[in-house]
Amino acid sequence: MDIKYYDFDTLIGKMYIFFSSKGIIYLSLAKNGAINIVNHVNKKYGQTIKTEKYQYNFHNQIIEYLKGDLKIFSLPLDLQGTDFQKKVWMELLKIPYGEIKTYKDIAISIGSPKAYRAVGGALNKNPILIVVPCHRVIGSNGKLVGFGAGLDLKQRLLTLEMNSIV
Template identity: 45%
Template sequence: MTTVYWSTFTHPMFQNDPLFIAATKKGLCRITWPSETFDTLKTWVEKRIPDTILVEDDEYLAPYILQLKEYLNGERKEFDVPLDFRGTTFQTSVWRQLTNIPYGQIRSYSEIADALGNPKAVRAVGTANGANPVPIITPCHRVIGKNAALTGFRGGLQTKEKLLQLEGFHDYSKQGHARFQF
């Protein structure tokens, strides 16, 4: 049986709505958005990590929460917590590429596909990006359309914009949020 430890985190950037944060012994495996509930976390864990017990443990999650808080307060630019990605081989390759995007910089979906050696996988990259289980720390918000448009974002386009602004990146367009402008 695998134990998944979880806790909640609130921050003014998210109007103090809770984010649920979960980790295994291997590392951080899930962060929910404020619009997602504990049931979202529970369902994800049941699907991705079978034979699991969920244990609330604020102390175990404290190092992860500290780094998230430091980032959102503008005090941290890089994360060094271990990650436990749970997804397909392709998804995890996309998520690893996301961790290589430096603070304050962006990449397009097509640039991520090119970096993976599969330039035709632009839409698949978008889908994997949207399924990122560890947002913020695995910076899916740093991926925008190649026309500089803020494309769809599971956490909400306003959140994506806030995170980019926090990092000092403002060279994007609020126009063109069409579903497939990668």
């Protein structure tokens, strides 16, 4: 698989976006450093090729979302994972902007009501930060839990969405 990537600046920091001819495979903040991100993606998906962002426009929607100006993404995705993970991630894409669900809600929605821990595992492996909105999933007790990019960012994204609803 031919995977390209580039980095871009956002209101929450530098991000890296990796994509195939089908769509986005991986989106991450650069908090662990560019080399670590590229190495991780190379190991998981195969060799990557750095390109220039001016050749692509995937980042524009992410930047608009983070400014509160975009509520629905129309980006092509190339989800890579197990069948269960992809089922969970596809369910996350159905959560409307500004709404939240629990892990249990997602488990019920995919027809596996007792698999809420497995749903949490799938969210933990979500390769496409923000676009596949795992930040919209909270614990059954209403608390923010489990977000790879940090609970501060999860709260920030939820607050952005709650404040942008018109």
